[in-house]
Amino acid sequence: MTPGWRRHLQSAAVIVGFFVLWELACIVFHIKEIVLPRPTQILFTLWERAPAIWPHTLQTLYTTLVGFALGIVSGVLIGALIGSSRLAYDVGYPLLIGFSSIPKVAVVPIFVLWFGAGTVPAVLTAMIMSLFPIVVNVATGLATTEPELEDVMKALRASKFDILMNVGLPRAMPYFFASLKVSVTLAFVGTVIAETVASNLGIGNLMMIASSSFDVPLVFAGLLVLALLGVGLYAIFSLIEGRVIGWAKRKDEFALG
Amino acid sequence: MTEDARAFVQLQDVTLAYGRGERRVAALGKTDLSIAKGDFVALVGPSGCGKSTILKLVTGLIPASSGWVFVAGREVGAEPVRVGMAFQNPTLLPWLSIRDNVMLPLKIVPPFRQEFRAKRRGEFRDRADALLAQVGLSGFGDKFPWQLSGGMLQRASLCRALIHDPQLLMLDEPFGALDQFTREELWGILQELWMDRRPTVLLVTHDLKEASFLATRVCVMRARPGRIVEDSFVDFPRPRTIEMTYEPGFVALTQRLRERIVSARGDAAAADLQEIPA
Ligand SMILES: Nc1ncnc2c1ncn2[C@@H]1O[C@H](COP(=O)(O)OP(=O)(O)O)[C@@H](O)[C@H]1O
Numbered sequence: 001m002t003p004g005w006r007r008h009l010q011s012a013a014v015i016v017g018f019f020v021l022w023e024l025a026c027i028v029f030h031i032k033e034i035v036l037p038r039p040t041q042i043l044f045t046l047w048e049r050a051p052a053i054w055p056h057t058l059q060t061l062y063t064t065l066v067g068f069a070l071g072i073v074s075g076v077l078i079g080a081l082i083g084s085s086r087l088a089y090d091v092g093y094p095l096l097i098g099f100s101s102i103p104k105v106a107v108v109p110i111f112v113l114w115f116g117a118g119t120v121p122a123v124l125t126a127m128i129m130s131l132f133p134i135v136v137n138v139a140t141g142l143a144t145t146e147p148e149l150e151d152v153m154k155a156l157r158a159s160k161f162d163i164l165m166n167v168g169l170p171r172a173m174p175y176f177f178a179s180l181k182v183s184v185t186l187a188f189v190g191t192v193i194a195e196t197v198a199s200n201l202g203i204g205n206l207m208m209i210a211s212s213s214f215d216v217p218l219v220f221a222g223l224l225v226l227a228l229l230g231v232g233l234y235a236i237f238s239l240i241e242g243r244v245i246g247w248a249k250r251k252d253e254f255a256l257g
Numbered sequence: 258m259t260e261d262a263r264a265f266v267q268l269q270d271v272t273l274a275y276g277r278g279e280r281r282v283a284a285l286g287k288t289d290l291s292i293a294k295g296d297f298v299a300l301v302g303p304s305g306c307g308k309s310t311i312l313k314l315v316t317g318l319i320p321a322s323s324g325w326v327f328v329a330g331r332e333v334g335a336e337p338v339r340v341g342m343a344f345q346n347p348t349l350l351p352w353l354s355i356r357d358n359v360m361l362p363l364k365i366v367p368p369f370r371q372e373f374r375a376k377r378r379g380e381f382r383d384r385a386d387a388l389l390a391q392v393g394l395s396g397f398g399d400k401f402p403w404q405l406s407g408g409m410l411q412r413a414s415l416c417r418a419l420i421h422d423p424q425l426l427m428l429d430e431p432f433g434a435l436d437q438f439t440r441e442e443l444w445g446i447l448q449e450l451w452m453d454r455r456p457t458v459l460l461v462t463h464d465l466k467e468a469s470f471l472a473t474r475v476c477v478m479r480a481r482p483g484r485i486v487e488d489s490f491v492d493f494p495r496p497r498t499i500e501m502t503y504e505p506g507f508v509a510l511t512q513r514l515r516e517r518i519v520s521a522r523g524d525a526a527a528a529d530l531q532e533i534p535a
């Protein structure tokens with residue numbers, strides 16, 4: 001058995017062990033289902049109520065992906081702007097930090113006011129949640145170009161745009177992909193927040209209704225769905241990252257990732 | 258302003274200070290230097306004496322604080338002169354293959370730029386491979402920078418500096434990080450490339466043997482403020498060989514350069530002492 005496989009098995013065993021412990025604790029301490037359902041109950045609920053849960057899952061996934069895609073596009077544009085212009089940096093950074101410190105729950109009502117309840121506020125919330133890490137990472141990646149390399153390019157009379165396309169953006173890629181993994185999970189958080197506050201579809205809404213009728217296993221089933229979606233998308237982006245920027249893994253300077 | 262008609266590069270009464278006010282550093286005192294087309298000039302001197310600064314001035318990366326810098330008969334920047342640069346750090350792009358790294362200038366510099374899409378897989382590719390072969394890297398075009406040793410990266414970096422047939426080649430301690438054997442091998446390669454193409458070269462180095470081996474002219478600089486204190490021609494026949502560096506004439510030259518640097522350093526120290534108020 002290779003060390004890599006052994007590591008995977010070990011971590012899988014720990015994760016399974018955690019759920020077994022949870023199950024046992026619920027049984028041994030007679031914890032009520034309404035306080036903390038057992039993992040098997042959650043799985044059972046998920047199975048039994050799948051037809052009801054499924055449309056909500058699709059809605060949440062769809063909303064998150066659209067919001068995330070918008071977040072990527074605007075994040076890269078803003079990051080490229082901030083990372084390549086001094087003025088944009090001085091203006092944009094404080095604004096961005098201020099903006100990202102606002103609790104997103106507080107913004108949802110404003111979106112609802114503007115666009116009405118439903119999918120749009122959720123998409124927008126997912127977008128602004130995922131925006132910040134992307135902007136910061138792209139800007140950082142652009143700003144770390146070696147001065148000597150910049151001299152080489154300037155000596156070739158490369159325009160700012162040439163430098164951005166040939167050096168800046170490729171160089172920012174590892175930072176960009178590292179941020180995607182974080183951002184996609186944040187996008188889920190954004191979607192669910194908005195769905196909880198103002199929507200009649202989506203996992204957030206489902207959990208909201210389930211908890212108000214004390215259907216705790218269903219709440220946890222919703223949580224499980226979210227966790228699975230999050231892990232799944234994280235894994236997909238890790239995979240893409242490995243494919244696209246394998247070169248960066250060879251160098252220690254990108255260990256920040 | 259008197260302009261030397263034959264000079265390809267000319268510095269006239271150039272001074273350069275970095276920063277302003279309190280933090281102003283006079284990096285270069287009044288300096289004159291003129292370099293003929295196709296010449297190979299080495300700049301030697303202690304660190305901080307303004308060698309890299311002269312390179313940046315000639316390349317137009319920084320403007321002179323006073324004086325004039327002419328390249329190809331016009332003020333620097335006015336004429337689109339093709340320039341190649343290489344540093345101690347090879348600065349290859351890690352996401353590109355060695356060949357693509359070498360071809361980078363072709364993607365940016367006119368007139369190659371306009372034809373890049375059409376010729377990248379044909380003529381330009383062959384051009385890069387031929388150059389790589391000339392520096393002893395044939396077969397390494399598809400490798401990535403992390404797969405090569407420091408000496409190999411430096412060879413590739415030289416290729417990148419030369420691929421677009423620059424009129425001016427700027428080398429800032431390009432072999433500074435290499436071991437003695439690799440360095441001597443690269444001297445031979447650089448000499449060959451220069452004799453082949455005859456770009457005007459400005460080489461910054463700490464190594465007097467390197468300067469004397471490669472250059473047709475060695476300029477010795479001193480620090481605070483940076484200044485050229487000696488300008489000697491090196492007329493050993495070419496191609497020069499490593500064996501020649503052990504001949505008495507060559508040894509005498511490097512010794513004289515060394516003494517000149519040491520004494521200039523003494524002068525600088527003495528000048529510093531005088532600046533301290535009693
Ligand atoms: N960007 C800069 N800002 C301020 N001072 C600088 C800068 N670059 C160089 N200097 C100073 O100018 C002097 C000459 O620098 P440089 O030309 O790099 O020397 P060399 O290449 O001969 O070692 C040094 O004293 C150095 O500290």
Ligand SMILES: [Mg+2]
Nearest residue numbers: 308309310429
């Ligand atoms: Mg230097």
